[in-house]
Amino acid sequence: MSVVSEQQTPPSAEPRKGLSPRKRQRISRGIQYAVLVVILVVLIALADWKSISQSFFNLDVAREGLPELFTVALKNTVIYTVSGYAAGFVGGLLLALMRQSSVAPYRWLSAIYIEIFRGLPALVIFLMIGSLPLAFPGFHVPGDVYGQAALGLGLVSAAYMAETFRAGLQAVPKGQMEAARSLGMPYMRAMVSIIIPQAIRIVIPPLTNELVLLFKDSSLVLFLGVTAAQVELAKFGNDQASTFASPTPILVSGLTYLLITIPLGYVARRLEARQGAHR
Amino acid sequence: MSTVEVKNLHKSFGSLEVLRGVDFTVESGQVVCIIGPSGSGKSTLLRCVNLLEQPTSGTVIVDGVDLTDPDVDIDAARRRIGMVFQQFNLFPHLTVRRNVTIAQERVLKRPKEECDRIARENLEKVGLLAKIDAYPPQLSGGQQQRVAIARALAMNPSLMLFDEPTSALDPELVGDVLSVMRQLAEDGMTMLVVTHEMGFAREVADRVVFMDGGVIVEDGPPEQVIADPQHERTREFLKRVLHPGV
Numbered sequence: 001m002s003v004v005s006e007q008q009t010p011p012s013a014e015p016r017k018g019l020s021p022r023k024r025q026r027i028s029r030g031i032q033y034a035v036l037v038v039i040l041v042v043l044i045a046l047a048d049w050k051s052i053s054q055s056f057f058n059l060d061v062a063r064e065g066l067p068e069l070f071t072v073a074l075k076n077t078v079i080y081t082v083s084g085y086a087a088g089f090v091g092g093l094l095l096a097l098m099r100q101s102s103v104a105p106y107r108w109l110s111a112i113y114i115e116i117f118r119g120l121p122a123l124v125i126f127l128m129i130g131s132l133p134l135a136f137p138g139f140h141v142p143g144d145v146y147g148q149a150a151l152g153l154g155l156v157s158a159a160y161m162a163e164t165f166r167a168g169l170q171a172v173p174k175g176q177m178e179a180a181r182s183l184g185m186p187y188m189r190a191m192v193s194i195i196i197p198q199a200i201r202i203v204i205p206p207l208t209n210e211l212v213l214l215f216k217d218s219s220l221v222l223f224l225g226v227t228a229a230q231v232e233l234a235k236f237g238n239d240q241a242s243t244f245a246s247p248t249p250i251l252v253s254g255l256t257y258l259l260i261t262i263p264l265g266y267v268a269r270r271l272e273a274r275q276g277a278h279r
Numbered sequence: 280m281s282t283v284e285v286k287n288l289h290k291s292f293g294s295l296e297v298l299r300g301v302d303f304t305v306e307s308g309q310v311v312c313i314i315g316p317s318g319s320g321k322s323t324l325l326r327c328v329n330l331l332e333q334p335t336s337g338t339v340i341v342d343g344v345d346l347t348d349p350d351v352d353i354d355a356a357r358r359r360i361g362m363v364f365q366q367f368n369l370f371p372h373l374t375v376r377r378n379v380t381i382a383q384e385r386v387l388k389r390p391k392e393e394c395d396r397i398a399r400e401n402l403e404k405v406g407l408l409a410k411i412d413a414y415p416p417q418l419s420g421g422q423q424q425r426v427a428i429a430r431a432l433a434m435n436p437s438l439m440l441f442d443e444p445t446s447a448l449d450p451e452l453v454g455d456v457l458s459v460m461r462q463l464a465e466d467g468m469t470m471l472v473v474t475h476e477m478g479f480a481r482e483v484a485d486r487v488v489f490m491d492g493g494v495i496v497e498d499g500p501p502e503q504v505i506a507d508p509q510h511e512r513t514r515e516f517l518k519r520v521l522h523p524g525v
Contacts, residue, residue: 178331179368179427183382183434184358193381198372 058248065240065249072229073236074256079146080218080232084153085211091154092161097191099166110162117159126152126223145230149221157214164206168199205275208268212261233257281340282307282438282469283328288337290323297323299493301337305438310470312480312501315490316516321473324490325442328471329360342437358386361431365443367423369415369430375402376411379430387434394433401429405459421452425459432463439463441472477520481505489513 098110141147180190219234237253283305290298297320313321326332339346379398383389402408405425445453487504489497497513508514
């Protein structure tokens with residue numbers, strides 16, 4: 001041990017300048033609480049509570065939406081989402097495989113597609129779909145609005161899912177392909193039987209998140225011009241809101257979205273955590 | 280007849296020349312062990328024999344078929360060449376049964392019952408019939424490697440390649456895999472084995488090939504190459520492998 005000189009003062013014994021760190025922290029926290037309380041008090045004081053309960057939580061108006069809220073609007077939202085998701089899934093997988101193709105133009109096409117459709121707002125794509133017959137005269141998307149919705153949502157989600165699938169395909173160890181090829185499997189057979197099933201397992205959590213995003217994006221279908229029978233949650237809420245001159249139906253629609261998105265998001269996080277634990 | 284005939288084989292990765300002119304043959308029914316320091320090119324050589332690596336130049340002839348001929352059906356050729364990897368590479372999403380039947384079914388187009396029968400025979404041979412419905416991650420490394428051997432054998436290969444099959448195993452699991460390989464050698468399988476197991480090479484191999492720096496330095500029966508090496512490099516390597524820490 002070296003000899004400690006008499007003049008050297010241990011750090012804790014340094015003379016304090018102003019407040020101690022602990023005290024400062026306590027004051028800072030106190031200020032944050034105070035700001036929160038002030039904001040709440042102002043909001044509560046300014047809000048017109050009578051009007052809020054009458055407009056947003058008008059149970060009579062909310063009841064008017066039943067049962068169509070579920071039998072028509074939610075049902076259509078689910079149909080649009082699921083069909084768009086299926087289209088995006090197939091398209092995304094195809095794009096991801098093209099991204100790895102040995103034919104260079106396929107790689108470029110896929111890269112360009114992904115860049116464009118991830119860069120565009122989904123709304124723009126939906127507005128364009130109505131103009132498709134101008135580019136291809138006589139062309140009609142089969143299935144009317146349902147087909148157009150599947151196409152629009154599929155085009156958007158394919159770009160996102162392609163990137164997800166690509167990550168999944170890259171996460172499968174190289175040895176898997178080598179083992180499959182050494183057993184005499186052609187490349188495509190090895191992809192379909194060995195690599196893709198493992199890649200999909202890896203990307204199930206992000207794919208579930210994509211389903212949540214698409215469920216919300218399905219509200220854009222209203223820009224395709226839908227009939228009363230084709231209406232989905234957002235438009236249903238909006239239409240009812242103008243009929244009854246009350247924002248309650250919009251709130252009800254919003255809650256119905258949450259009914260699906262919150263549990264689905266929870267499932268996605270659980271899957272993610274489970275996969276994390278396995279690795 | 281030679282099962283494997285490698286002539287003037289070169290392989291480069293970019294500017295790195297890994298194989299610099301390798302010639303050797305494996306006769307039918309022979310067991311040849313390739314030994315050598317890491318980076319000597321022995322795994323690359325093995326991977327060139329079933330064209331997992333494309334040789335830069337030279338020829339690889341297996342069962343009379345020149346695999347380096349661009350017109351050759353490489354998938355058909357690989358069916359006759361079984362390969363066992365250091366990291367096992369079992370398909371983790373499939374059961375042991377499916378691991379052993381999938382290529383028989385999809386590649387050889389054998390009827391389902393036959394695939395199953397052959398899977399059972401080969402799993403029996405490696406002592407793992409009881410694990411037929413398990414998934415690979417539920418098995419120990421040694422068990423996975425034995426399933427991998429059964430998977431390769433189910434294709435009725437005329438040649439088996441082993442790429443450091445015991446290097447990834449815990450020491451107490453090495454014996455089971457080696458005894459399966461020993462049995463296979465006794466049954467007359469043609470085998471090309473990259474290994475660090477000198478005991479196995481000495482007892483089982485008909486020939487031992489010592490590689491260093493991308494060329495074959497010494498090639499001969501084990502009693503010569505291992506017990507009485509002629510080259511200084513071989514002696515140096517064996518001294519380090521057989522008496523580590525001295």
